[in-house]
Amino acid sequence: MPTANRTNTGLSERIRALPAAIRYAPSIAAVLFALLLWGGEPLSELLTGQDPVLARIERSGVMRVGMDASYPPFEWVDAQGQFRGYDVVLARALGERLGVDVSLVDVHFDGLYDALEAQRCDLIISALPFDPMMTRDLGYSRAYFDAGLVLVGRSGGSDIEAIEDLAGRRVAVELGSEGHMLARLWQRDKGLDVELVVVREPQELVASLADGQAEILICDSVTARCYLAQEPSLRIVGPMLSSEPYVIAVPIEATELIDLVDEALSDWEASGQLGEWEERWLGGPRLP
Amino acid sequence: MPRFRHPNRWRLVRRIALTLGLVVCVAVLNVLPTKLVMVGPPQAVETLHPKVGVHTRMTDEVEAWKIQRTCEMVRQMGSPWIVEYFPWGYYEPSKGRYDWSHPDLVIDHATAQGLTVLARIDFVPEWARPEKTTYRHLDVDRFGDYAAFVAAFAARYAGRVEHLIIWNEPNLSFEWGYRPPDPEAYTELLRQAYLAAKEANPDVQVLMAGLAPTTAPEGNPWGLDDLIYLQRVYDAGGGQWMDGLAVHAYGLTFPADEPPDPGQINFRRVELTRQVMVANGAAEMPIYVTEGGWNDNPRWTKAVRPYQRIGYTLQAYELAESWPWCEAVCMWVMRFPWPQSTHQDSYAFVTPEFIPKPIYVEVGHYAHGEPYEYWTE
Numbered sequence: 232m233p234t235a236n237r238t239n240t241g242l243s244e245r246i247r248a249l250p251a252a253i254r255y256a257p258s259i260a261a262v263l264f265a266l267l268l269w270g271g272e273p274l275s276e277l278l279t280g281q282d283p284v285l286a287r288i289e290r291s292g293v294m295r296v297g298m299d300a301s302y303p304p305f306e307w308v309d310a311q312g313q314f315r316g317y318d319v320v321l322a323r324a325l326g327e328r329l330g331v332d333v334s335l336v337d338v339h340f341d342g343l344y345d346a347l348e349a350q351r352c353d354l355i356i357s358a359l360p361f362d363p364m365m366t367r368d369l370g371y372s373r374a375y376f377d378a379g380l381v382l383v384g385r386s387g388g389s390d391i392e393a394i395e396d397l398a399g400r401r402v403a404v405e406l407g408s409e410g411h412m413l414a415r416l417w418q419r420d421k422g423l424d425v426e427l428v429v430v431r432e433p434q435e436l437v438a439s440l441a442d443g444q445a446e447i448l449i450c451d452s453v454t455a456r457c458y459l460a461q462e463p464s465l466r467i468v469g470p471m472l473s474s475e476p477y478v479i480a481v482p483i484e485a486t487e488l489i490d491l492v493d494e495a496l497s498d499w500e501a502s503g504q505l506g507e508w509e510e511r512w513l514g515g516p517r518l519p
Numbered sequence: 520m521p522r523f524r525h526p527n528r529w530r531l532v533r534r535i536a537l538t539l540g541l542v543v544c545v546a547v548l549n550v551l552p553t554k555l556v557m558v559g560p561p562q563a564v565e566t567l568h569p570k571v572g573v574h575t576r577m578t579d580e581v582e583a584w585k586i587q588r589t590c591e592m593v594r595q596m597g598s599p600w601i602v603e604y605f606p607w608g609y610y611e612p613s614k615g616r617y618d619w620s621h622p623d624l625v626i627d628h629a630t631a632q633g634l635t636v637l638a639r640i641d642f643v644p645e646w647a648r649p650e651k652t653t654y655r656h657l658d659v660d661r662f663g664d665y666a667a668f669v670a671a672f673a674a675r676y677a678g679r680v681e682h683l684i685i686w687n688e689p690n691l692s693f694e695w696g697y698r699p700p701d702p703e704a705y706t707e708l709l710r711q712a713y714l715a716a717k718e719a720n721p722d723v724q725v726l727m728a729g730l731a732p733t734t735a736p737e738g739n740p741w742g743l744d745d746l747i748y749l750q751r752v753y754d755a756g757g758g759q760w761m762d763g764l765a766v767h768a769y770g771l772t773f774p775a776d777e778p779p780d781p782g783q784i785n786f787r788r789v790e791l792t793r794q795v796m797v798a799n800g801a802a803e804m805p806i807y808v809t810e811g812g813w814n815d816n817p818r819w820t821k822a823v824r825p826y827q828r829i830g831y832t833l834q835a836y837e838l839a840e841s842w843p844w845c846e847a848v849c850m851w852v853m854r855f856p857w858p859q860s861t862h863q864d865s866y867a868f869v870t871p872e873f874i875p876k877p878i879y880v881e882v883g884h885y886a887h888g889e890p891y892e893y894w895t896e
Contacts, residue, residue: 301820302862338741340861342693345653349697360860406893407815407825407877409864415874429893431826433817454817475860 282487284353293332296322297352299340304453304512305358305477308337317512318356321375324504325356328495344369347482354488355480365480370489374476375496375505380410381455382468384447385440391447393469394423403428403436403445410449413472437462451475453513460514556583563633564599566886570839572600572849573868574810577625578609580856586624588873589854590632596868596879597886600847601634602684602809606642607668608654613646614664619675630679637726637765637809637849638676639684640669648696656696659704662711670715677720684765684809685712688731690748692741700743702751706760709752713760727752729765729809730792732784745788746781746795753799763804763846766792768811768835771821775834786811786835793844805846808839812850816865829881829894836885 288294298318300306306316314335326333336352344365346352358378361371384391391400394417402425404411417423428445430436437458439445447468450458459465479496481489499505573593577586593601605622612618629636641655647664648656657665669683688694689705705728713725730745737743752758770777770786779787789808796804812832815825823831832850839848854869868879877893884891 302818303820304818307820339691339693341863342691345655345693345697348651348653349693350651351697362860405817405825407828408817412870412874412876416870416872419874420872432824451817 282485284482284485285488285491288329288331288353288488291331293334294322294326294329294354295334295336295352296326297336297338297343297346297355298322298357299343300335300337302340302358306356317376317508318358320508320512322356324499325492325495329491344480347480353481354485354492358477359480361476361478368483370481370483370485372479372481372489372492373496374478375500376477376509377471378452378475378477379471379473380413380449381452381471382447382449383440383455383458383465384468386464386466389446389468391468394421394472397423397425397447399424399426400447401426401428401445403430403439403448405429405433405436405450406431408449409451409473414449437465440465456509456513556587558587558627558631561631561633562594564594564597566597566599567888568597568836568840568886569599570845570847571596571598571836571882571886572602572808572847573598573853574602574849574851575629575853576604576855578604578606583624583628585856585873587628589869590628590634592869592873592875592879593634593853594632596883598882599633599635600637600849601629601853602637602639602849603629604639604641604687605672606654607640607665608642608644608647611644611668611671613644617671622672622676626676626679635682635847636680637682637684637807637847638672638680639687639765639809640665640672641686643696653693653696655694656698657708659707662708665708666711666715669712670719673716673723674719677722681722682724682726682763682807683712683716684726684728685709685761686728688767689728690730690733690743690745694731699740700748702743702748702757703755706752706755706757709757710760724762725760726763726765726807726809727757727761729767732767732769732788734782734784746791749792749795750799753795753801758799758801761804764792764796764801764806765809766806766811768808768848769851770811770813770823770831770835772823775831775838786831786838789842789845793842802844804844806842806844807846808848810851811835811848812866814862814865816862819862819865822862822865825877826893829878830896832878833881833885833894836882 298306300308300314304316306314306318309315319335322335323333336346338346340357343355343357343359347355347369361374382391391397402414404414404427406429411429414425414427418425428439430439433454436448436450440448449472452471455467479492481492575589575593577589580586580589603625610618610622626636643654643657647661648658669685673683686705686708690700692698692700695701709727716723716725730748731742732745733742734744735742737747766789768786768789769784771784773785775786777785777787779785779790781791789806793806796802813828814822815828816822836848839845852866854867855864855871857871858864867876868882869875881891881894
């Protein structure tokens with residue numbers, strides 16, 4: 232027994248004498264190996280610091296884009312069952328840029344965020360407004376479109392240039408629309424004395440300008456683009472009245488993917504590509 | 520002779536007094552606003568149409584005066600009913616630890632305004648579900664936790680909230696934690712919740728969840744036809760675990776009187792739901808429309824124009840008058856606390872800034888038998 236003790240003590244001493252890095256290397260290797268086996272690919276991505284969403288896209292060669300295809304001109308399904316619209320083109324261009332195929336996942340709007348959480352899609356492109364309440368759980372891109380409200384008037388037909396100029400003027404709004412509610416808010420909170428010309432149908436808005444019933448109208452920027460495309464004598468007056476920025480959303484851990492998305496949007500903005508898509512799908516020139 | 524001989528001591532006392540004064544001021548400023556919102560004396564809803572209702576959304580409303588204003592406006596519209604959402608995960612942040620402050624606020628104000636509250640309960644807390652699952656994911660071994668919360672809710676609000684809605688649209692995959700809809704599992708959830716609620720408050724009415732109107736066939740990954748789902752709940756014995764049925768009745772682009780059709784979603788689909796109930800021996804059981812109505816977004820393909828929405832909504836309330844089995848029609852939605860910036864805003868009756876939309880005005884005129892301001896036949 233004493234001999235054995237002496238032998239063991241000698242081995243321990245020799246091990247202790249080794250540099251720490253060598254001494255613990257087998258244990259560290261064993262732990263890492265076990266973790267890799269246990270955690271699989273996500274853990275390896277964690278260890279390498281790789282964006283797991285982008286890694287999944289690259290691994291599968293498919294980017295799954297969640298959208299509620301019931302919102303033209305941004306996304307809808309045509310009579311042939313094909314996805315169409317601005318966001319569809321945007322999604323496909325993004326896939327092309329990343330070198331992957333695009334799979335469009337049609338989800339009811341209320342379920343889009345949950346679809347991302349449940350990993351049913353990799354990102355959302357769906358006329359999605361920025362939501363400051365969700366920034367803890369999601370990454371948002373820069374805005375690629377603003378669907379806020381605008382004033383539309385006749386070119387050279389009016390001296391109205393800003394909200395303040397609306398006092399005492401006749402302003403056309405569609406009954407119950409956001410523009411109608413904004414004008415009511417001005418009346419209540421700003422004491423702005425505007426005379427509202429309330430019409431039932433959107434097409435009556437432009438008609439009210441033509442027949443002189445109203446001097447200016449309020450509508451959202453998408454509708455305004457349609458008006459401008461159909462009636463060149465119209466113009467957008469002043470700055471936007473409200474902001475409704477559309478963005479692309481990714482899971483919070485998709486840090487590299489969101490950078491790539493932002494980079495793509497910036498490039499397309501600079502090259503005029505976003506403007507071209509807008510003109511194609513929304514009609515009329517891009518708003519300043 | 521001065522009381523404090525040493526000038527430094529006098530300075531010290533002044534500083535302490537100043538500090539205390541500041542503390543009192545800050546405390547008063549913090550407390551004052553909440554004290555100013557008094558619940559007030561009990562009010563009664565005046566209406567000629569007692570089935571008129573609306574789904575409120577005060578869940579994420581922080582400010583008490585906005586909760587009060589919402590309830591006041593519901594009463595003033597002539598609606599005796601509201602449906603409100605009470606997320607389990609908000610009020611039981613850890614197992615057995617409850618925070619009732621917000622639901623107390625909502626229910627105090629709602630009942631003071633004379634409103635009858637139908638309480639929808641779902642939203643799974645993080646501690647009751649696996650990681651990386653959604654707020655609608657509840658495993659069978661956690662059904663008891665949900666039932667315990669329902670019982671605690673039923674007991675706390677006994678005498679003030681007498682209708683509980685067990686879950687929401689479980690026939691949609693995303694409302695069932697992105698798993699395939701499972702009517703049999705839901706029936707078990709309903710059973711456990713029913714028994715627990717009744718034990719806590721024997722008078723409470725337990726309503727089966729409103730199902731999402733959909734024609735999705737069996738095997739569809741996103742959802743299951745509500746009529747098929749309901750039949751499967753009955754087949755699983757669910758009929759004995761409910762006192763009534765919550766129904767979601769959306770009209771989409773159709774007028775309220777569009778005839779019902781199993782292959783189509785419209786307002787009168789509720790009559791098909793009723794047929795399933797009758798076929799399963801539940802002819803006496805009441806239906807509560809806890810969501811429904813029309814949307815007037817300018818671009819959504821399932822929306823109508825705002826003036827059409829007014830007409831269809833009034834028509835729907837009128838139609839429900841002829842349904843003796845229908846207790847209430849609660850349209851989605853009274854108001855959101857902040858703009859959603861989506862088509863959801865186009866369901867609201869009132870803007871986040873409390874500007875009444877024409878639909879609010881006209882439902883109020885309908886409820887009070889007054890001439891319409893915007894709507895003409």
